[in-house]
Amino acid sequence: MPKATILFADNDPDFLKTRAEFLEQEGYLVIPAANPTEARRKLETGRIDLAILDIRLVNDKDDHDTSGLTLAKEVARTVPKIILTGFPSYKYVREALAPQVDGLPAAVDFLDKQEGPEALLRAIQKALSAPRVAQAVDIAARIKPEEGGDEIQALGDRARTQRKLWLLMGAFASLVLAAGTGIGAVISGDPRLLLGTFLLAFLMVVCIIIWNFME
Amino acid sequence: MAIDFLLISRPDNTGWPLFLSQALASLGTLEVVSESDAARRIAQYQCKAVVIIDAAVIEDVLALITRLRRQCPKTCIVVATASPTWQRARDAFQAGAVDYIRRSWDSKELLNTMKEILNVSLSQEE
Numbered sequence: 380m381p382k383a384t385i386l387f388a389d390n391d392p393d394f395l396k397t398r399a400e401f402l403e404q405e406g407y408l409v410i411p412a413a414n415p416t417e418a419r420r421k422l423e424t425g426r427i428d429l430a431i432l433d434i435r436l437v438n439d440k441d442d443h444d445t446s447g448l449t450l451a452k453e454v455a456r457t458v459p460k461i462i463l464t465g466f467p468s469y470k471y472v473r474e475a476l477a478p479q480v481d482g483l484p485a486a487v488d489f490l491d492k493q494e495g496p497e498a499l500l501r502a503i504q505k506a507l508s509a510p511r512v513a514q515a516v517d518i519a520a521r522i523k524p525e526e527g528g529d530e531i532q533a534l535g536d537r538a539r540t541q542r543k544l545w546l547l548m549g550a551f552a553s554l555v556l557a558a559g560t561g562i563g564a565v566i567s568g569d570p571r572l573l574l575g576t577f578l579l580a581f582l583m584v585v586c587i588i589i590w591n592f593m594e
Numbered sequence: 595m596a597i598d599f600l601l602i603s604r605p606d607n608t609g610w611p612l613f614l615s616q617a618l619a620s621l622g623t624l625e626v627v628s629e630s631d632a633a634r635r636i637a638q639y640q641c642k643a644v645v646i647i648d649a650a651v652i653e654d655v656l657a658l659i660t661r662l663r664r665q666c667p668k669t670c671i672v673v674a675t676a677s678p679t680w681q682r683a684r685d686a687f688q689a690g691a692v693d694y695i696r697r698s699w700d701s702k703e704l705l706n707t708m709k710e711i712l713n714v715s716l717s718q719e720e
Contacts, residue, residue: 469678473694476687480714489684 381408383428383507388418388447389463390436394492398431401496407503415446422455429506430455431499432486434464434471442466448474451485459506460486463499467491546590553583597622597712598639602632602658603648610697611648614674617701618708629658633665641666644712649675650697655682656689663690670715672708 385407389395392413399409410425412418415436422430432447448471451460462475467489475486487509488502557579564572599618603611605628615624625643627635629652636643645662649655659671673686676697683694693711698704 467680469680469683469694472680472683472687476684477693477711478714484687488688489680491680 382406383503384408384410384426385503386410386412386418386421386425386427386430388412388415388431388436388450389433390414390439391433398496398499402500402503405500415450418447418450419454422450422458427455427458429503430458430460431463431503432460434462434466439465445471445474448485451475452479456481456483459509461488461490461499461502461506462486463490463492465492543590546586550583550586550590553579553586557583598643599624599646600632600635600639600643601626601646601648602629602652604628604651610650610699613699613701614646614704617704620705621708621712632658632662636662636666636669641669644670644672644708646672646674647691648697649673649682656685659686659689659691670711672711 382405385402387395387399387402387409388411389398390413395411395413399411402409410421410427412421418430418432418436421427430451432451434447435441435444436446436450437444447462447464451462452474462471462485464471472489475489476484478484487506490498490502557576560572560579561576563569564576597618599622601611601614601624603626605626611624611626615626618624624646625635632645636645647655647658652658655673659673662669662671671691672693672695673691674695674697675682678694678696686694692715693707695704695707698707
């Protein structure tokens with residue numbers, strides 16, 4: 380039985396093969412991915428204990444290619460990830476290791492490919508043994524009520540406003556669709572359209588209720 | 595509402611600390627403390643100040659982060675350095691810093707960076 384299942388995403392097939400063989404010898408099950416699409420699909424559907432992601436998963440010569448970092452930020456947030464790159468920079472480290480809005484960093488570790496397989500192995504062992512706990516920073520408690528802090532309040536309100544906007548758009552879309560299916564149900568007399576109308580109306584009500592609670 | 599910022603630097607270092615203080619004025623007030631006095635001042639702020647470590651004047655940044663993290667597990671610790679490297683950035687994050695920033699002389703850049711850091715922290719509170 381393998382120690383853990385590791386997704387290894389790298390667009391360099393030779394590097395991927397070499398490292399996968401090394402990790403398999405160390406007792407891990409390695410699932411390879413050669414591009415961001417494949418890595419995303421496997422991360423979303425597979426039972427992955429840890430992901431190792433190259434930063435430039437599309438084109439090594441393109442310094443705007445940060446597809447590996449994007450994956451780390453967007454997909455399977457609870458799966459610990461190690462960023463492995465041939466082009467390390469402190470800006471990439473910031474993107475990888477600074478906490479995101481959910482309190483978790485995009486990755487738990489950052490390695491230069493030149494650090495070698497043993498460093499990778501140590502990083503894997505460390506990542507798999509560490510609890511993935513959000514680093515809660517008690518910022519609200521450090522705010523003191525005084526005059527002239529509108530900008531801080533605005534920062535806090537922005538995320539809530541965005542979520543409320545999405546809910547409102549959802550309610551509106553449900554209303555439009557419910558009206559459409561309702562008219563269709565009346566004209567055709569199809570009970571399935573009627574059921575659809577009720578479901579959409581229900582969805583609209585749910586959106587409005589949630590929106591209301593966020594006030 | 596305003597934020598208390600504590601910059602751990604040399605108190606006689608008036609250049610960048612003064613600039614930082616002015617850059618962050620719209621967010622709150624900044625106090626400069628020495629490394630030896632940092633623990634006491636942070637305790638007086640009940641661990642609620644945002645701590646910025648001026649890496650240019652601190653001998654062992656990682657040891658300082660570790661000490662502060664032990665004293666205040668949830669305090670927001672930011673490292674500012676004139677010469678950022680990816681290895682030192684990684685070490686700082688792993689020691690417990692929430693960000694590692696360039697010791698910029700661009701007030702807009704400093705303000706935006708600090709807003710981003712606070713924005714992330716505020717989102718976690720919601």
